[in-house]
Amino acid sequence: MSVTENLAEVRSRVENACIRSGRSPEDVTLIAVSKTKPVEMIEEAIRCGMKHFGENKPQELRDKYEQLPKDLQWHMIGHLQRNKIKYIIDKAALIHSVESVRLAEAVSEEAVKRGITMPVLVEVNAAGEETKFGVSLAETEAFIRDIAPLPGIRIEGLMTIAPFTDDPETNRPYFRALRNLSIDIGNQNIDNVNMRHLSMGMTGDFETAIEEGATLVRVGTGIFGERNYSL
Ligand SMILES: *Cc1c(COP(=O)(O)O)cnc(C)c1O
Numbered sequence: 001m002s003v004t005e006n007l008a009e010v011r012s013r014v015e016n017a018c019i020r021s022g023r024s025p026e027d028v029t030l031i032a033v034s035k036t037k038p039v040e041m042i043e044e045a046i047r048c049g050m051k052h053f054g055e056n057k058p059q060e061l062r063d064k065y066e067q068l069p070k071d072l073q074w075h076m077i078g079h080l081q082r083n084k085i086k087y088i089i090d091k092a093a094l095i096h097s098v099e100s101v102r103l104a105e106a107v108s109e110e111a112v113k114r115g116i117t118m119p120v121l122v123e124v125n126a127a128g129e130e131t132k133f134g135v136s137l138a139e140t141e142a143f144i145r146d147i148a149p150l151p152g153i154r155i156e157g158l159m160t161i162a163p164f165t166d167d168p169e170t171n172r173p174y175f176r177a178l179r180n181l182s183i184d185i186g187n188q189n190i191d192n193v194n195m196r197h198l199s200m201g202m203t204g205d206f207e208t209a210i211e212e213g214a215t216l217v218r219v220g221t222g223i224f225g226e227r228n229y230s231l
Contacts, residue, residue, distance in 0.1 A: 111152030157197030
């Protein structure tokens with residue numbers, strides 16, 4: 001299957017999940033996760049009208065940004081080391097993976113240096129998996145209150161990477177917990193915090209995530225095919 005065919009299928013599944021759950025398709029943005037994939041495949045997705053792309057390595061995001069049209073929106077979705085913020089600070093539209101005060105401070109500092117405000121999401125480890133980054137559900141509100149005053153960032157919501165599973169239903173409780181937390185935090189009206197985004201759902205579970213309120217879904221394999229890390 002080509003990127004064009006895959007995209008048509010993923011888009012129709014996104015739309016159907018919206019219709020099923022009484023949501024407007026405009027409220028859900030499909031992010032094509034292009035990590036490890038060549039620029040040519042991204043160009044095919046662009047010809048199909050895609051504007052949002054996700055990468056998990058800062059240098060790869062920077063290199064692709066430089067080779068492709070400047071009207072795209074790049075999403076930094078992977079673990080970010082503080083010394084690599086400089087590669088993406090003026091290129092990423094949104095950083096999905098802020099999960100420590102030190103990282104938030106460093107992003108803020110780089111943004112202030114460039115005179116910008118960086119929109120960020122807080123990464124939540126909703127299932128409490130040991131292998132995953134992210135703040136626990138219980139600590140998220142306090143964490144947000146700690147970093148909200150930083151001058152170079154604006155908190156725009158929550159992100160989670162749900163467990164890998166063959167049955168998306170098993171992730172529904174995590175998606176629901178994230179949405180409920182996002183509503184609770186939104187109701188606190190914390191300065192410099194809005195909860196407009198819920199970044200959740202990947203190839204295996206994006207329809208369930210949409211049914212539970214995702215506004216950003218991050219789909220890689222379903223659009224570009226399996227990744228080969230041994231290349
Ligand atoms: C790789 C990745 C994705 C996409 O995963 P697929 O299962 O290929 O759709 C989504 N989110 C994050 C954070 C990723 O690292």
